[in-house]
Amino acid sequence: MSDKTSAPAGGLKAVIVGAGMAGILAAIKLKQRGEDFVVLEKAARIGGTWRENRYPGLTCDVPAHAYTYSFEPYAEWPAYYAKGPEIQAYFEMVTDKYGIRPHIRFNAEVTALDWDEAASQWTVRVAGGDAIVADVVVAASGVLHHPKLPDIAGLDSFAGTKVHSAQWREDTPIDGKRVGLIGNGSTGVQILTAINKRVDKLVHFQRSPQWIMPVPYFTYSDEERAAFRADPSLIDAIRYNDEYLGAIKRFTDGITDIDGPQMAEIEEYCRLNLENSVRDPALREKLRPNYRAACKRLIYSWCYYEEVQHPAVFVETGRIERIEPAGVRMVDGTFHELDTLILATGFHADRFIRPAGVTGTGGQTLDAAWAVRPTAYYAVTVPGFPNFIMLNGPTGPVGNFSLIDIAEMQWAYAEQLLDLLRQRKVRAFAPTAEAHAHYEERRIAAAKKTIFGSGCTSWYLDATGVPASWPWSYDAFVDAMKAPVLEDYALSA
Ligand code: NAP
Numbered sequence: 001m002s003d004k005t006s007a008p009a010g011g012l013k014a015v016i017v018g019a020g021m022a023g024i025l026a027a028i029k030l031k032q033r034g035e036d037f038v039v040l041e042k043a044a045r046i047g048g049t050w051r052e053n054r055y056p057g058l059t060c061d062v063p064a065h066a067y068t069y070s071f072e073p074y075a076e077w078p079a080y081y082a083k084g085p086e087i088q089a090y091f092e093m094v095t096d097k098y099g100i101r102p103h104i105r106f107n108a109e110v111t112a113l114d115w116d117e118a119a120s121q122w123t124v125r126v127a128g129g130d131a132i133v134a135d136v137v138v139a140a141s142g143v144l145h146h147p148k149l150p151d152i153a154g155l156d157s158f159a160g161t162k163v164h165s166a167q168w169r170e171d172t173p174i175d176g177k178r179v180g181l182i183g184n185g186s187t188g189v190q191i192l193t194a195i196n197k198r199v200d201k202l203v204h205f206q207r208s209p210q211w212i213m214p215v216p217y218f219t220y221s222d223e224e225r226a227a228f229r230a231d232p233s234l235i236d237a238i239r240y241n242d243e244y245l246g247a248i249k250r251f252t253d254g255i256t257d258i259d260g261p262q263m264a265e266i267e268e269y270c271r272l273n274l275e276n277s278v279r280d281p282a283l284r285e286k287l288r289p290n291y292r293a294a295c296k297r298l299i300y301s302w303c304y305y306e307e308v309q310h311p312a313v314f315v316e317t318g319r320i321e322r323i324e325p326a327g328v329r330m331v332d333g334t335f336h337e338l339d340t341l342i343l344a345t346g347f348h349a350d351r352f353i354r355p356a357g358v359t360g361t362g363g364q365t366l367d368a369a370w371a372v373r374p375t376a377y378y379a380v381t382v383p384g385f386p387n388f389i390m391l392n393g394p395t396g397p398v399g400n401f402s403l404i405d406i407a408e409m410q411w412a413y414a415e416q417l418l419d420l421l422r423q424r425k426v427r428a429f430a431p432t433a434e435a436h437a438h439y440e441e442r443r444i445a446a447a448k449k450t451i452f453g454s455g456c457t458s459w460y461l462d463a464t465g466v467p468a469s470w471p472w473s474y475d476a477f478v479d480a481m482k483a484p485v486l487e488d489y490a491l492s493a
Helices: 021-033 084-097 186-195 222-230 233-239 242-256 261-277 281-286 304-308 403-422 433-448 474-480
Strands: 013-017 036-040 110-116 121-126 131-134 136-139 161-164 178-182 201-205 212-214 299-301 313-316 320-324 327-330 335-337 340-343 357-359 388-390 428-431 489-492
Touching (some): 013 021, 013 121, 021 036, 021 084, 121 136, 136 403, 178 186, 178 327, 186 201, 186 299, 222 233, 242 474, 261 304, 299 304, 304 313, 388 403, 403 428, 403 474
Parallel strands (some): 013 036, 136 388, 161 340, 201 313
Antiparallel strands (some): 110 121, 327 335, 428 489
């Protein structure tokens, strides 16, 4: 870990790309280390995904007390699961509390990053012209922030209001309207449960049904919040207990041992939820997936099955033929006349820091290095791109758990590499191509055997159909993040 006593005066110059959850984390940590850093944020506000997503029903399906920085527990959460604006307010509060805001340049979109081998430094170019030179780049630019529009004929011809979930507008006509909703991932399901009682009718276009994991939902009383304030160990008891962290570990064990008891338990929970919650047998069959639970990201919901049975909701399972000015035409000829069309159709999940152009050693580009799939060594560093740290980068763990937790572990790993720079023991670090190739070979072989690769489509799969994520257990990730294996790194003095 950082050995500040032996570090020479003069901090590392660092650029953090993105002021979302991971960028704010990196900023706090760099500030505590006494480094010289700037956060470049393309938008006018912090918050990343919580700034961009403002759709009705936006909730984080990770328990609120687990979706916080470990060093900044928060007694004030109103309920077990927090709503988007509450999470945004938490990050705003933390940003100010740790004095990060003056370090952020807003409306500063990074367009290019070029590694200068002779100087062992990055030149980071910002839209509009200026450039910043840095020893280190922290790519904290998020995963799910390039909205994906469905490839449906006539999409642009729709005459009513059309909106992607991540580009929500407050004036989207919902109340008393005929609304179409395409997509039933975590987003589409949350939107349905929030608008079904406001609309005249809601047609939910469901290409594939989803497994729904039943979860508890409850609010915290003023007395409980006062108790959390007085004794933060009560918060730890929620975030580190068997019900949450134990379940995460069993879940990741299940993902990697798909015929084992944990996965059987998850499948049974989901199956019973469907059987016991949906009263109409015809609707129940419409909602029954033909793939295994957890193959797509599990939907955690305490109310979806209840809300989808509301009389205003019609689940359309036919194939869409095309979109017309007045609505959606199905292949069987059915026409759904609509005022509003909501596209909860997900994101391009393979972009990461791109479209910024990243050029590493020998002029190689990240686009070329990632021609087959985005990849990073243990999800943090990239061969050929020295002093380049990714938080929530490719091949990291994904699932129904806190990505804050994952980013913190990745930071603890990366910080040990920064120590080498800070102590002037090395000028540059990057994983060797051999070590990375070995990692990817093992990862891909394991990924194909995870539940994500068991026969469904999802954003968890890369362009070749291989699960893009960490394929081992949560505990294996904790172990891997304890310390970098320095023999796997090219360290240039
Ligand atoms: P998503 O999981 O990628 O789901 C996209 C949906 O759109 C799917 O139902 C997909 O159907 C459908 N779709 C896409 N193209 C279509 C087309 N041409 N015709 C018909 N349907 C189409 O996207 P998301 O729901 O926005 O969620 C993305 C991720 O964001 C989640 O997995 C999660 O990681 C994160 N998220 C988290 C939370 C949270 O509470 N923590 C909440 C929201 C989102 P198919 O299944 O058939 O492809």
